[in-house]
Amino acid sequence: MVHKIIEWSLRNRFIVLVLSAGLFVWGFFAVKRNPIDAIPDLSENQVIVFTEWMGRGPQLIEDQVTYPLVTNLQGLPRIKYVRGTSMFGMSFIYVIFDDDVDIYWARERVLERLSTVTRTLPTGVTPQLGPDGTGVGHVLWYTLDAPNMDLGEQRALQDWYIKFALQNVEGVSEIASFGGFQKQYQVTLDPNKLLYYKLSVPEVINAIRANNNESGGRKFELSDIGYIIKTSGYLKSLQEIENIAVKNQNSIPIRVADVATVQMTGETRLGIFDQDGQGERVGGIVVMRYGENAAAIIDKVKAKMQEVAKGFPEKVKFDIVYDRGELITESIDSVKRTLIEEMIVVSLVVIIFLFHWRSALSIIIQIPITLAASFILLNAFGISSNIMSLTGIALAIGVIVDNGIIMSENAYKHLSVRYEAWLKQNKQSE
Numbered sequence: 001m002v003h004k005i006i007e008w009s010l011r012n013r014f015i016v017l018v019l020s021a022g023l024f025v026w027g028f029f030a031v032k033r034n035p036i037d038a039i040p041d042l043s044e045n046q047v048i049v050f051t052e053w054m055g056r057g058p059q060l061i062e063d064q065v066t067y068p069l070v071t072n073l074q075g076l077p078r079i080k081y082v083r084g085t086s087m088f089g090m091s092f093i094y095v096i097f098d099d100d101v102d103i104y105w106a107r108e109r110v111l112e113r114l115s116t117v118t119r120t121l122p123t124g125v126t127p128q129l130g131p132d133g134t135g136v137g138h139v140l141w142y143t144l145d146a147p148n149m150d151l152g153e154q155r156a157l158q159d160w161y162i163k164f165a166l167q168n169v170e171g172v173s174e175i176a177s178f179g180g181f182q183k184q185y186q187v188t189l190d191p192n193k194l195l196y197y198k199l200s201v202p203e204v205i206n207a208i209r210a211n212n213n214e215s216g217g218r219k220f221e222l223s224d225i226g227y228i229i230k231t232s233g234y235l236k237s238l239q240e241i242e243n244i245a246v247k248n249q250n251s252i253p254i255r256v257a258d259v260a261t262v263q264m265t266g267e268t269r270l271g272i273f274d275q276d277g278q279g280e281r282v283g284g285i286v287v288m289r290y291g292e293n294a295a296a297i298i299d300k301v302k303a304k305m306q307e308v309a310k311g312f313p314e315k316v317k318f319d320i321v322y323d324r325g326e327l328i329t330e331s332i333d334s335v336k337r338t339l340i341e342e343m344i345v346v347s348l349v350v351i352i353f354l355f356h357w358r359s360a361l362s363i364i365i366q367i368p369i370t371l372a373a374s375f376i377l378l379n380a381f382g383i384s385s386n387i388m389s390l391t392g393i394a395l396a397i398g399v400i401v402d403n404g405i406i407m408s409e410n411a412y413k414h415l416s417v418r419y420e421a422w423l424k425q426n427k428q429s430e
Helices: 002-011 013-033 058-073 103-120 153-167 193-198 203-211 238-244 294-311 323-356 359-382 387-429
Strands: 044-050 079-086 091-098 135-147 172-178 184-188 214-220 223-231 245-249 252-255 259-264 283-289 317-323
Touching: 002 013, 013 214, 013 359, 058 079, 058 091, 058 103, 079 223, 091 103, 103 223, 135 153, 135 294, 153 172, 153 184, 153 283, 153 294, 184 193, 184 203, 184 238, 193 252, 203 245, 238 259, 283 294, 294 317, 294 323, 317 323, 323 359, 323 387, 359 387
Parallel strands: none
Antiparallel strands: 044 091, 079 091, 135 283, 135 317, 172 283, 184 259, 214 223, 245 252
8 A cells, every 4th residue: 555655656746746735835824823832731621610608617618508519510411520629718619521512611501500509508609600711721920010009009900900901801711819908998896885885786787888878869850951869878988987877876876986996908818929038019810711822812911011001100010920931932942943953964864874965855845744734633633732742743753754764765775776786787788
């Protein structure tokens, strides 16, 4: 069979050259379309469901949240298994699907099941889907270099300006914020004063909630002009919270300030983020979606960061602490360098030992054509250009080169033998 293919190729050289050129062009465009990453995505096809119920212990979370969710999610189609983890104030459910299941189809199935499970959970507990990113989707980490801003202001800048801007970049699943303080109003009740005024904690909470609200009125016309009546009741300062009346006793209002201390502070933290031992920093993590091109997303995020930085306060700037793009660039450069070195070495070996430039040229042409064809197969099987796939291609190049050298040397040897036999036959005939 192999001999027939070689014989046919020799008789139809033009067709072989056209097919090779077409394969190379097809492979060239396949290289452009193939997603580039440094780390291969070997994670399972999973959907994460997380639920917050702050202040509750792990055992209560397990009994009231994790167990009902796990038992109800186990009946989903094309599912492998369901894992559940309970911790203080949090519940995580990992729904693992078959590898060939589309991730967004899987997320829809989980979301449909959650809509029926929520009513069995405690009041105020709402499960949420995690981001549609993989375990290796963290492609970029950045912090804010803001020497003149406190950590609370930096976290507010990250959460209410930077995060929303970077999430609009195509291919970005989530911008996860870390560090700093999340600002909040904190009301610290005094038990002795509550006892003195005969008040309970729920009464204070209900009073604050009732006074932090807006309500609509109606529209009325006066002198052919329409007016819309509404009440603006959202709390905007510490003084407004302090002046809220909780209860009247003997026609005297008992305010929040009489039974509690109101202050602006940060949410309780479980840790800090320190950079290079120089102090705390605030920043974010860019999470990539499934199947996206990491190199393209990193470039888009960096371009967006330059645009976002124009709206920063004075002396505030981005500081990129982790950039997978550098590893991607080094991986690609390594393959390019290996390819060029092997082509040069092959040319020298063939020319030195065979003194035949056409043989060297035939071997050199095989390398880019085979490399381009390999990317066609990578796209067909949904494999990205990463360290493992590029290393496999680099190793395969060596096999291709060895095969080309052996075949050229073998063909050259047989041609030489036939040529010597032909000369010998001519001499005898003379």
